[in-house]
Amino acid sequence: MESEHSENFYEALTEHQGERSRISKYVAYTIFASLNQLLLGYNVGVMSGAIIFIQEDLKITDVQQEILVGIFGIVSLLGSLVGGRTSDLLGRKWTLALTALLLQLGSATMAVAPSFLILIVGRVLSGVGMGIAVMIAPMYIAEISPADARGSLTSFPEVFVNVGILLGYVSNYAFSGLSVHINWKIMLGVGILPSLLIWFALLIIPESPRWLVMQNRVEEARSVLLKTDENEADVDERLTEIQEAAGISDDVDRYAKKSVLRELLIPSTSVRRMLVVGLGIQAFQQMTGIDTVVYYSPEIFKDAGIENNSILLVITVAVGVTKTAFVIVSTFLIDKLGRKPLLYAGTIGMTLSLLTLGSTLALLGKGQGVIALAILCVCVYVAFFSLGLGPLCSVVTSEVFPLRLRAQASALGAVVNRLCSAFVTMSYLSLAQKVTVSGTFFIYAALSALSVLFVHTLVPETKGKSLEHVEFLFQDQPDCHGSKMGTEDSEHLVQKARVTGA
Numbered sequence: 001m002e003s004e005h006s007e008n009f010y011e012a013l014t015e016h017q018g019e020r021s022r023i024s025k026y027v028a029y030t031i032f033a034s035l036n037q038l039l040l041g042y043n044v045g046v047m048s049g050a051i052i053f054i055q056e057d058l059k060i061t062d063v064q065q066e067i068l069v070g071i072f073g074i075v076s077l078l079g080s081l082v083g084g085r086t087s088d089l090l091g092r093k094w095t096l097a098l099t100a101l102l103l104q105l106g107s108a109t110m111a112v113a114p115s116f117l118i119l120i121v122g123r124v125l126s127g128v129g130m131g132i133a134v135m136i137a138p139m140y141i142a143e144i145s146p147a148d149a150r151g152s153l154t155s156f157p158e159v160f161v162n163v164g165i166l167l168g169y170v171s172n173y174a175f176s177g178l179s180v181h182i183n184w185k186i187m188l189g190v191g192i193l194p195s196l197l198i199w200f201a202l203l204i205i206p207e208s209p210r211w212l213v214m215q216n217r218v219e220e221a222r223s224v225l226l227k228t229d230e231n232e233a234d235v236d237e238r239l240t241e242i243q244e245a246a247g248i249s250d251d252v253d254r255y256a257k258k259s260v261l262r263e264l265l266i267p268s269t270s271v272r273r274m275l276v277v278g279l280g281i282q283a284f285q286q287m288t289g290i291d292t293v294v295y296y297s298p299e300i301f302k303d304a305g306i307e308n309n310s311i312l313l314v315i316t317v318a319v320g321v322t323k324t325a326f327v328i329v330s331t332f333l334i335d336k337l338g339r340k341p342l343l344y345a346g347t348i349g350m351t352l353s354l355l356t357l358g359s360t361l362a363l364l365g366k367g368q369g370v371i372a373l374a375i376l377c378v379c380v381y382v383a384f385f386s387l388g389l390g391p392l393c394s395v396v397t398s399e400v401f402p403l404r405l406r407a408q409a410s411a412l413g414a415v416v417n418r419l420c421s422a423f424v425t426m427s428y429l430s431l432a433q434k435v436t437v438s439g440t441f442f443i444y445a446a447l448s449a450l451s452v453l454f455v456h457t458l459v460p461e462t463k464g465k466s467l468e469h470v471e472f473l474f475q476d477q478p479d480c481h482g483s484k485m486g487t488e489d490s491e492h493l494v495q496k497a498r499v500t501g502a
Contacts, residue, residue, distance in 0.1 A: 032201030041164020049172025070426030079131020084411025102129030111189025346388015
């Protein structure tokens, strides 16, 4: 009996160690794939402070300031448009390499820019890289991750974006004491250094097994899956699911028969539902005002009564710390609580904090109390954003689309995201002049309230489901659209799909 207990204990310990080793590999691949997001976030965060000194040094107008900030979002549309097709042609891994090259070239160009025009050139290069980055990293991670940890792992890019934003804020403060002719150039340039690790990472991370299956490189895909799961039976079962989802198994030929573009432009009922969810959550993430807070937080605090630039930058760092801390909290909760509870908490909290911020700026005038309340409202707003829409936007978008559509549908989602970002950032100063800063935040609050309704009525719960199972949540089946559909239901639909060739 004692021998039997010892044997069982040894087996349990071995299984636990094997599971830890498997997850460690996924975490390592995820961290490496998220390195581009560090420079992406840095470029976003550093501009909020650097723009103060750029305006002073280059004597740019308010319109030029809006262009400099907003063009990042506009040209990222180009990156998003080509990113989906590029990732289908080159593969997920080498699209990550292309993204790194564009982001690093853009930052280097801005760091040596002698004029507004050259600064714009660097901003354009970085913007194109950003457009690709926002869709490729979450998609790659979703495609290599196991279902039980996919939510947390897919949110890693958002963690790295927020760490990058925070580093940008810290850089603003650290170099603000230097000469105005040099400080903003150093601010824009130093973010390149940590991102150089991506070139080492590309030697280690594997290609997405799902992309390899789409290229009919099934044995290579099997080899990648075996790197993280030594159970060959589980790997073969998972590989079969991926093949059938891609539509290239022996009995299914959907992938060859249907054009991806045609499916997106003339969608079936189920694809239309996916598009509404995937594109809708991308739009709400930006239309609720997050980029306004990130880019223009110094301007918002100026309106509340703060005039000292150093104090403005210190407060901005505090906002960045809050944003980063809560996105890390969200990462640990996504696969425990599920997607919808965090989206509910995030969108409701954002709505209330935006209403309070608008009311504070509209009704209380200026003073120490107003300043403190404005800072609190902004910190609460970014906390709830980082708990919900921030990380979960990319998680949901990377989950809801089937393999054959995922790259180009995710790229379309990134286009919507960047369009909304560009509209919000380029309209803020003009909108604030017409309806006041407080009126602008009331508009964002109304849009945030709509996002609560959107989450409640349209977003399904995908916690614990494989990417192949998630597709069936959108089919015309009883109980497919609620969040309570379990694994057994999904398995039933998968088996049904195999029989019908759906």
